[in-house]
Amino acid sequence: MKAMVLTGADKPFELQDVEKPALNADEVLVQVKAAALNRRDYWITIGQYAGIKYPSILGSDGAGTVAEAATDVDQSWIGKEVLINPSHDWGEHPEYQAKDFKILGLPENGTLAQYVKVKTKYLHPKPSHLTFEQAAAIPLAGLTAYRALFTKGRAKAGDKVLVVGAGSGTGTFAIQFAKAAGCQVFVTSGSGEKIERARHLGASAGVNYKAQDWAEELKHMAGGFDVIIDSALGKDFNKVVGLCNPGARIVFFGGTAGNIPELDARPLFWKQIQIIGTTMGTAEDFAAMLNLVNQHKIVPVIDEVFPLADTKKAIDKMGSSSQFGKLVITI
Incomplete structure (x- = not known):
């Protein structure tokens, strides 16, 4: 599959052919239709973020279609249009995240790729009033x-x-x-x-x-x-x-x-x-946020859409803080 890979500190993204993720139990493979950038991605690319590893596929935001499912997963997920919650392993306490909390896109490979693997508990139906680009703009910032x-x-x-x-x-x-x-x-x-x-x-x-x-x-x-x-x-x-x-x-x-x-x-x-x-949010916060989006038919503000190969241009624009709204990447 094609993916934007960060290979080192202060090195630009490289569009590479990499292995498609292998599924573990309770995981599905999402064919990513659109991803979106966050300030977090910018800080990682300039080496100013904790726990950076190389090579990495960044991207916390993503929307797409379920392409494959592990054998223990309900196979009816396949073909569904989904949105991914990037807030993983929050823990049991609603007031703060657990020590094992992590955000999709580091240390786990993220959405700036043709496919990403995700546990089913982090999948939500894509809001029907939104395009894939609009839906992809929601998760982390929303x-x-x-x-x-x-x-x-x-x-x-x-x-x-x-x-x-x-x-x-x-x-x-x-x-x-x-x-x-x-x-x-x-x-x-x-x-x-x-x-x-x-x-x-x-x-x-x-x-x-x-x-x-x-x-x-x-x-x-x-x-x-x-x-x-x-x-x-x-x-x-x-x-x-x-x-x-x-x-x-x-x-x-x-x-x-x-x-x-x-x-x-x-x-x-x-x-x-x-x-x-505050930082990110719980699974309950994410579900309530999506309910608000669906109830009021909220459409995210998108500043500009870039193809995957131009991710570096999008990162540079984020670094200049000239955008109004989200920077989206089509896959």
Whole structure:
């Protein structure tokens, strides 16, 4: 089969012929129709991720058709159009992942290939209103955004939600999910064009975080926020805390702008603000996220679609952070 293989640190992907995966018990072989990239893939390609091994086939997101099934698997899976949950071996505790938790695409070979093997418990029917490309855009970012908003952030109808960094895959899902749940959504971005696109997704308004007074402007627009979804952190985090309503939840799953600076902790306890970390999600989170997508016929935002051979171009675009929404790879 054809696959994009990462052969070493700072080496470009190579389109190679590799052996088709051999199935173990309770596994199926999915013929991948489309995959999608995540920031995780970018960090791996530049050698800045834990547990990197070579050679590796990356890719956590994928949608396709079941081509083969192990002998102990219900053979009716064959031919079904499926979506893959990339959150593997979460463990028994819903609040945090187990020590054995892993994400599809490292250390296990992932979806940037014609075939990928997956345990049946990680398969879900592809939403019927979506193409393979649209469905492939969902898994990792959709799961992360859903858990941040609802499981950890406890967002509900009527809440004011701020999404910091509107252009990422998780950011666009957070806007769509919060809007579907009846929240009023505001955004920040370093691009006026991305703010305008966020408005078309359902955001009420947004501000450019490059402006000195961006937090004051948001405060004037919204008054304050009940849930803030942040994947940046960095030097402006104190301003984010200042935007919180009493009892607000700040949920973060990344730190692309750096660590949290020295904080004035008094507002945290006086206003009973929670700062909550999250990563990926449980099988229950994934099923609930897909239910929301199906119920509201949510269509993921796709920035650009690339053929498998042009995966390096897609990775480079992700590195520039110029995209709005997901970068999808057709297989």
